[in-house]
Amino acid sequence: MDKKLIGIDLGGTTIKFAILTTDGDVQQKWSIETNSLDEGRHIVPDIIESINHRISLYEMKQEDFIGIGMGTPGSVDIKKGTVVGAYNLNWTKKQNVKIQIEEATGIPFVLDNDANVAALGERWKGAGENNPDVVFITLGTGVGGGIIAEGNLLHGVNGCAGEIGHVTVDPGGFECTCGKRGCLETVSSATGVVRVARHMSEEYAGDSQLKQAIDDGQDVSSKDVFDYAQAEDAFALMVVDRVCYFLGLAVGNVSNTLNPSSVVIGGGVSAAGEFLRSRVQNYFEEFTFPEVRNSTQVKLAQLGNEAGVIGAASLALQFMEKV
Amino acid sequence: MDKKLIGIDLGGTTIKFAILTTDGDVQQKWSIETNSLDEGRHIVPDIIESINHRISLYEMKQEDFIGIGMGTPGSVDIKKGTVVGAYNLNWTKKQNVKIQIEEATGIPFVLDNDANVAALGERWKGAGENNPDVVFITLGTGVGGGIIAEGNLLHGVNGCAGEIGHVTVDPGGFECTCGKRGCLETVSSATGVVRVARHMSEEYAGDSQLKQAIDDGQDVSSKDVFDYAQAEDAFALMVVDRVCYFLGLAVGNVSNTLNPSSVVIGGGVSAAGEFLRSRVQNYFEEFTFPEVRNSTQVKLAQLGNEAGVIGAASLALQFMEKV
Incomplete structure (x- = not known):
């Protein structure tokens, strides 16, 4: 049997897992809930238990795996395999992730931050078409990239x-x-899009359902802004144009x-699809x-x-090839 | 004897050569005039003759060299070792540089564009301190980088x-x-600095020797702008501040x-030294x-x-280590 890879995408709500071939094909995937109680001390044991359980469930052995890769929030020390300051996991103190997982699974382990790992995924099996030069930007609650x-x-030099x-x-x-001031994140994250809308609505005098919703104090989301724009609300179109101007810059x-x-745009805000992309392109x-x-x-x-688990497997593959 | 490297910096006026150790120490250096007559067809033969002459002068043999690296203007095809569109050399048609030099010297040859090669030089033996992550910006007639x-x-993907x-x-x-519009080059190259000064002088009403020189139609240079600023000419200081704002951005x-x-700033405009650097830093x-x-x-x-010849040697060393 060809050796396999394990990819892990550690998030604040769920932990996603996948077993992949070295060609990047997902053969198995599953997920567990993230238990961030007690300063997040259950997270690593939960990951270990889940991996070992699945390996035995699929009647596999540790020798069947080249390595485990993981994307994580927070600041990572790649060499030491530690994470610190992942606040959505309640990991405020340094976590020795690599040592624990390697000892308990017997499989080599490597981690990197989640945006970098998603970039590797999109580069390997997604829009990046496995090219050597790919930039990934994710427009979510914040704006990340790899x-x-x-x-x-x-x-x-400092992991940034x-x-x-x-x-x-x-x-x-x-x-x-x-x-x-003036970071891309302030104007093109999900909250950034709404911030731009609120700011521009102060000046806008015309007829607009989006402006009305804002003025009424409704809980407007980034998705609402794009939905109004796609329905040709003149003000919403101005907001989207402004957001795409900054993204295009x-x-x-x-x-x-x-x-x-390629520059690959992902994350929640990119759900607006070609409507967003074509304007950024301009x-x-x-x-x-x-x-x-x-x-x-x-x-x-x-x-x-799936970008996270696929990218994590790519990370494991690249890392194990180097050592 | 330890093997040596040859670095070549091909410019529109002179061609600089150096023989270096694998530690980047320059052991010999010399230069010849660039003869760009007859569509630049003498350039490659002149390079070959100069190398072979020096090798025999120093009683060395082709086996004593790991490789030859060269920085060149124009668009390069690194794999094929060709150059096209180097207008200051009159190289409008494609030049098969690598093949000719390798055949006539018997030494492996690699080239890259001059800004990239200078970046390698500053990274290896200059301000970059041989760190793995270094950006180089050169402020000359144009603005280049590596x-x-x-x-x-x-x-x-396209060499840019x-x-x-x-x-x-x-x-x-x-x-x-x-x-x-609005490229860094338009406001921070040697001509860009003067452009900013001319543009701002239209609005400036105060007392200034720089403004007077511009209004008198004198041939003001980028160096003049910095000289006036260092002499505390209020308008020249405003111009320098504007240039440094764009550079800092x-x-x-x-x-x-x-x-x-590090981001390393070189080229003619950087002769203004710490006066420029500290303002860019802010x-x-x-x-x-x-x-x-x-x-x-x-x-x-x-x-x-020397950045060119040292970087060219670094290029040769890196390239030969890979093959």
Whole structure:
């Protein structure tokens, strides 16, 4: 039997698992609830128990696996295999994840942060088409990202490479949770889209259902903004245009800098699909020089929820090939 | 005897050569004039003759060399070792550089574009301190750059990685030779600095020697702008501040994206030294998030004219290690 990979996507609500071939085909997948009680001390034991249970359920052995990869929130120390500051897991203190999982499963383990791991997934089996240069941007509650360049996942000197959410797109703009102003995240995350809508609604005088909903104090979401825009609400279209301007500027500049074969946009906000992508594309074209404009593609993510487990398996495969 | 490297820096005026150790120490260096007559057809033969002459002069043999690296203007095909569109060499048609040089010297040859090669030089033996993640920006007639990430020189899908001169820093700003607007090059190259000065002088009403020189139709250079600013000309200080704002925005965003250990600024405009660097640093701090601000350094280039030959030797060393 060909050796297999295990991919884990550790999230605040669920922990997703998959067993994959070295070609990236998902053979088994399952998930368990994340138990973040007691400072998250049950999480690693739960992961171990779930893996060992499934391995025996499928009548497999530890020797059947090349390695386990995992994407996690928080700050990671890749070499040591530790995580700290993953607040949605209640992991405020440093967690020795790698040592515990390797000891209890007998399988080599590697981890990285969740956005980087999702980037590896979209690059391997999704929109990135396994090209050596792919940039991934995820528009969710925040804006994260990951960069693969010349086949390598980038980390930078302090692990911050790929933090495209904190690229300054609007100097002097909205204040960000990071402490500076005008970050991409402030205008293109799910909350950012709504922030832009609220801000622009103060100036907008015309007829608009979106403006009315905001003025009425309704609980407007990013999805509402895009839904109104797709229904041709003039104000909502202005809001979407503004969001796509900032996205196009950021996507354009990361492309001017790295010239990837594709910039892949994922996350909840990207559910707006081609409606969003085509508008980002227009500004991308305005903000890139010809040689980049004609070689770098702006794409939508393709793997959805599976990007995490697939990317985690890719991480394990890459890492074990290097050692 | 330990094997040596040959580095070549091919420019429009001179061709610089050096023989280096594998530690990057320059043991011999020399240069010849670039003869770009007859569509530049003498250039490659001149390079070959010069190398073979020096090798015999130093009583060395082709076996004493690991390889030859070269930085060149124009568009390069790294695999084929060809160059096209190097207009300052009159190389409008494709030149088969690699084949000719390897056949005539018997030494393996590799080339890359000059900004990438200078980046390798500054990374190896200059301000980059041989770290795996270094970004280099050169402020000359144009603005070029090169990126080393996880130890690899980046190229991107179409060879445009590192073209930081065409990052959009001023949407709707000055038109660039590339066809789009607001490129870093339009406001921070030698001509860009003067462009900013001329543009701002139209609005400036106060007393200023720089403004007077511009209004008198004098031939003001980028160096003049910095000289006036260092002499505390109020208008020149405003111009320098504007230039450093754009540089700080671009350097900040490439750092938010890649988190290199350093962004190294070189080229003619960087002759303004710490006066320039400290002002770029201030805006860099405004435009980066804390984890990047505290880990990425903004530095001045250290190798000057030697960056090209040293980087070319680094290119040869890296390339030959891979094959």
